[in-house]
Amino acid sequence: MLVCRSDFVKKVGYVMSIAERFKDGEDPSTFKELLSFKGMGPKIASLIQACLGQIPDRFAVDTHVKRCSKRWGLTEETNVNRISRDLEKIFDKSEWAKRHFQIVAWAKVHCKARGHVSCEICDLTRIKESKES
């Protein structure tokens, strides 16, 4: 992925301002507080909550989760916010962080964006689809 230098500099500035605000060791307490940071979106806010051992307020959707969710028939949406909503209906909230990381790990090894023919989950999805039609 090509990242523009100005985007990189902008992101570093966001990270530095967040680090400055929490340098005294106090963790952000709420999703809303995390979203108040410039440059912070729902995906990163949810992942930070997960890394802090909190139950995230949203199902984090990155490029891997987006791709696999569509391939596996978990959503028909293309918008990450709508995909997040669909996944939130499927999985128990207490499992959102775990499921996010499991999907990402599976996607990176077995259900890659390029050169993907099939994986065990894609195969299961196709079997389910053929039985339904």
Ligand SMILES: [Zn+2]
């Ligand atoms: Zn696959």
